[in-house]
Every structure is written in C-alpha cells, then in structure tokens.
Amino acid sequence: MKALGRHMIVELYGCNGQALNDVKLIAKMLKEATEAANATILSVQVHPLTPQGVSGVVVLAESHISIHTWPELGYASLDIYTCGEHTKPERALEVIREYLNPKNVNIVELKRGVLLE
Amino acid sequence: MKALGRHMIVELYGCNGQALNDVKLIAKMLKEATEAANATILSVQVHPLTPQGVSGVVVLAESHISIHTWPELGYASLDIYTCGEHTKPERALEVIREYLNPKNVNIVELKRGVLLE
Numbered sequence: 001m002k003a004l005g006r007h008m009i010v011e012l013y014g015c016n017g018q019a020l021n022d023v024k025l026i027a028k029m030l031k032e033a034t035e036a037a038n039a040t041i042l043s044v045q046v047h048p049l050t051p052q053g054v055s056g057v058v059v060l061a062e063s064h065i066s067i068h069t070w071p072e073l074g075y076a077s078l079d080i081y082t083c084g085e086h087t088k089p090e091r092a093l094e095v096i097r098e099y100l101n102p103k104n105v106n107i108v109e110l111k112r113g114v115l116l117e
Numbered sequence: 118m119k120a121l122g123r124h125m126i127v128e129l130y131g132c133n134g135q136a137l138n139d140v141k142l143i144a145k146m147l148k149e150a151t152e153a154a155n156a157t158i159l160s161v162q163v164h165p166l167t168p169q170g171v172s173g174v175v176v177l178a179e180s181h182i183s184i185h186t187w188p189e190l191g192y193a194s195l196d197i198y199t200c201g202e203h204t205k206p207e208r209a210l211e212v213i214r215e216y217l218n219p220k221n222v223n224i225v226e227l228k229r230g231v232l233l234e
Contacts, residue, residue, distance in 0.1 A: 045160045112194045
C-alpha cells in the first residue's frame with residue numbers, strides 16, 4: 001500500500017530556550033533543514049510570538065515543515081511532512097536537533113494519502 | 118493532563134477536483150476557516166503546484182492550518198493545529214468541508230505539548 005506522503009510529528013523537550021526565541025536562527029535552521037531533506041522551498045514565514053516564542057513554516061514543493069516554540073518551557077512542536085521518494089525528512093530532523101539541542105524527542109510518523117490502486 | 122495544542126490531522130477523499138486546483142478559492146477558504154476557528158492570521162501562503170494542485174498554509178498566532186491538494190485524485194491533506202481555549206478547530210473543518218465537498222473524511226487528533234505540571 002502506497003502513501004503520497006510521510007508526516008513526522010515531533011515533540012522536542014528540554015531545548016535551548018534562547019535558540020527557541022531567536023527568529024533569525026529559526027529561519028536559518030528551517031532553510032538548512034529543507035536543504036538537508038532534499039526538498040524545494042516555495043516560501044518561508046517566520047514570526048515572533050507574544051510574549052515569546054516563534055512560529056515558522058516553510059511551504060515546500062513536497063508539502064511543509066513547521067515549528068512552534070515555547071522558550072519558557074524549552075518545548076518545540078515540529079512537523080516535517082514530505083512527499084516523493086527523493087526527500088529525506090530524517091535529515092531535516094537531524095539539522096533541527098543540532099540547532100535546538102533537545103534532551104528528549106518524541107516522534108510519531110503518519111502516512112498521508114494512502115490510496116488504494 | 119494538559120496539552121498546549123490540539124492537532125487535527127484530516128484526510129479528505131472524493132473532493133471536488135476543480136476546487137482543489139483553484140488557488141484563489143483555497144486562499145479564501147483558509148481565511149474563512151481561520152475566522153470560523155476564532156484564530157488570528159499571522160500570514161497566508163498559497164502556491165499552485167506543478168502540474169496541478171495547491172499547497173496553502175496559514176500561520177496563526179495559535180499555530181497553523183495547512184492543506185495540500187491532489188485534484189487528479191480528489192484528495193486533500195489537511196492539518197488544523199490550534200492552541201488556546203478560545204479556538205474552535207472543528208469549525209474550521211466545517212468550513213473546509215463545505216468548500217471541498219469530500220465524500221469521505223478521516224480525522225486523527227493528537228495532543229501536542231503534553232507537559233507534566
């Protein structure tokens with residue numbers, strides 16, 4: 001049974017709080033993660049939140065990568081959703097782990113668009 | 118046990134293929150869905166895909182709504198991820214169902230950011 005996409009739903013706990021609050025760093029991280037995953041960027045939006053935190057989404061030709069951060073809790077909520085055999089979402093996660101240095105990571109992976117042939 | 122966010126992961130099958138390929142309609146739908154959910158838009162990105170389909174993401178003050186469409190398959194992959202007691206993600210889904218008229222809908226709901234107090 002084939003699926004159109006792979007969606008990695010990732011909880012990052014015990015991250016570096018300063019990194020989680022740095023809009024420029026998060027934007028750089030998302031671009032590097034996309035490159036590592038061998039995916040193509042259509043657009044990038046990264047916003048500071050009030051009173052702290054960052055929300056960033058990269059729309060890809062192959063779906064999206066999103067992150068929402070809670071610096072005060074050391075927590076980030078990450079989605080890496082890619083389509084196509086050429087993409088390597090695990091590599092995006094490796095890049096993001098290097099940037100945020102979480103103490104614990106939880107991953108749920110879903111197949112999206114399972115269509116009977 | 119409290120969670121920071123609710124993430125509805127929705128598979129829409131048997132949708133109106135013409136609607137799934139209409140960038141303007143998808144953008145309008147995402148904005149209306151956000152309003153219905155009582156969430157706040159930070160930015161909207163909607164892109165046509167090659168050779169068909171649309172990818173759209175609304176970054177919210179309360180996380181995000183994303184959709185990726187395959188008009189040729191009548192399939193759309195939808196995520197409605199909201200934080201805060203004031204948001205009503207089910208209402209966003211109601212709006213999107215009205216626009217895309219799917220024959221079948223599958224929903225998985227995850228709690229995001231479950232933190233022990």
